[in-house]
Amino acid sequence: xxxxxxxxxxxxxxxxxxxxxxxxxxxxxxxxxxxxxxxxxxxxxxxxxxxxxxxxxxxxxxxxxxxxxxxxxxxxxxxxxxxxxxxxxxxxxxxxxxxxxxxxxxxxxxxxxxxxxxxxxxxxxxxxxxxxxxxxxxxxxxxxxxxxxxxxxxxxxxxxxxxxxxxxxxxxxxxxxxxxxxxxxxxxxxxxxxxxxxxxxxxxxxxxxxxxxxxxxxxxxxxxxxxxxxxxxxxxxxxxxxxxxxxxxxxxxxxxxxxxxxxxxxxxxxxxxxxxxxxxxxxxxxxxxxxx
Amino acid sequence: xxxxxxxxxxxxxxxxxxxxxxxxxxxxxxxxxxxxxxxxxxxxxxxxxxxxxxxxxxxxxxxxxxxxxxxxxxxxxxxxxxxxxxxxxxxxx
Numbered sequence: 001x002x003x004x005x006x007x008x009x010x011x012x013x014x015x016x017x018x019x020x021x022x023x024x025x026x027x028x029x030x031x032x033x034x035x036x037x038x039x040x041x042x043x044x045x046x047x048x049x050x051x052x053x054x055x056x057x058x059x060x061x062x063x064x065x066x067x068x069x070x071x072x073x074x075x076x077x078x079x080x081x082x083x084x085x086x087x088x089x090x091x092x093x094x095x096x097x098x099x100x101x102x103x104x105x106x107x108x109x110x111x112x113x114x115x116x117x118x119x120x121x122x123x124x125x126x127x128x129x130x131x132x133x134x135x136x137x138x139x140x141x142x143x144x145x146x147x148x149x150x151x152x153x154x155x156x157x158x159x160x161x162x163x164x165x166x167x168x169x170x171x172x173x174x175x176x177x178x179x180x181x182x183x184x185x186x187x188x189x190x191x192x193x194x195x196x197x198x199x200x201x202x203x204x205x206x207x208x209x210x211x212x213x214x215x216x217x218x219x220x221x222x223x224x225x226x227x228x229x230x231x232x233x234x235x236x237x238x239x240x241x242x243x244x245x246x247x248x249x250x251x252x253x254x255x256x257x258x259x260x261x262x263x264x265x266x267x268x269x270x271x272x273x274x275x276x277x278x279x280x281x282x283x284x285x286x287x288x289x290x291x292x
Numbered sequence: 293x294x295x296x297x298x299x300x301x302x303x304x305x306x307x308x309x310x311x312x313x314x315x316x317x318x319x320x321x322x323x324x325x326x327x328x329x330x331x332x333x334x335x336x337x338x339x340x341x342x343x344x345x346x347x348x349x350x351x352x353x354x355x356x357x358x359x360x361x362x363x364x365x366x367x368x369x370x371x372x373x374x375x376x377x378x379x380x381x382x383x384x385x
Binding site for chain 2: 026030283
């Protein structure tokens with residue numbers, strides 16, 4: 001029997017469409033308009049065509065920031081996802097420990113981005129910071145204001161501290177929703193701990209992991225506040241990510257046209273990578289026999 | 293209502309009106325042929341015609357950017373290539 005289709009249901013989506021139009025579509029259209037013009041303020045614009053796009057695509061500064069962003073997002077995902085799964089697996093499933101663990105996990109997520117940056121900026125200082133002093137005392141040459149590797153390590157550890165909890169909470173929610181029957185069947189079959197994880201827990205975590213990876217990828221790819229507060233994009237340009245570069249260009253230099261062109265290219269990269277992630281994780285293999 | 297802050301130009305207005313026309317055309321298509329026409333294409337996963345439009349538009353954006361970054365030729369050639377690419381996406385993906 002044919003499935004009934006009722007397109008009147010689309011009217012229910014209309015409020016969301018209006019809201020998104022005002023919060024996202026109209027600002028994005030304005031950015032597109034800016035990207036083909038030049039302005040010196042006073043709402044006066046001069047047509048520039050595709051000049052700013054050509055300038056952005058040829059810019060070494062843009063390419064370097066893009067590579068930094070991709071490396072940062074890759075490292076963040078490579079650390080936070082396995083660590084989040086491991087912590088979620090280690091958390092208790094019943095008793096008073098559950099509430100304690102959930103509150104501890106939620107705490108970093110409640111701290112505003114700029115406060116996290118300030119905490120780690122102070123924490124890592126070699127004159128007054130606990131981390132900086134301890135590392136200096138045990139003979140490790142650590143100074144995030146002067147050494148790019150130390151700056152990168154600080155920004156990555158800070159992000160892991162701030163956002164692994166999100167992966168943990170999502171994975172924990174996925175784990176507690178697995179019915180006991182699966183574990184009972186695994187016990188009857190004499191399955192090892194690894195087999196239970198590989199064939200029961202990991203497949204059941206697929207959807208929450210998809211959300212976690214998408215959220216963490218998009219968020220890390222658009223990171224601004226924390227590295228800006230800790231390193232200001234330095235030393236040199238070593239932690240200047242795309243968003244930091246964009247703000248420098250748009251607000252610091254008031255180059256609205258080039259900044260708008262860079263924003264559009266940046267937006268298209270985020271959109272394409274998110275779509276690829278989403279498609280690979282939700283659609284590939286789902287239509288094949290036995291594929292899930 | 294003063295929309296001068298949006299810095300409109302005719303080329304960008306035509307660009308957005310084209311996108312709007314595409315969306316309206318897709319809505320009309322959906323009205324007469326509901327369900328989105330799902331099928332499994334050359335990439336081995338299911339797409340609806342909305343997915344195919346998205347892939348075509350996103351691809352067209354990257355073709356245009358690549359054209360600007362790699363060649364000195366007119367952008368009209370990139371538009372022609374994007375149209376060929378879009379036809380390919382709608383037939384094969």
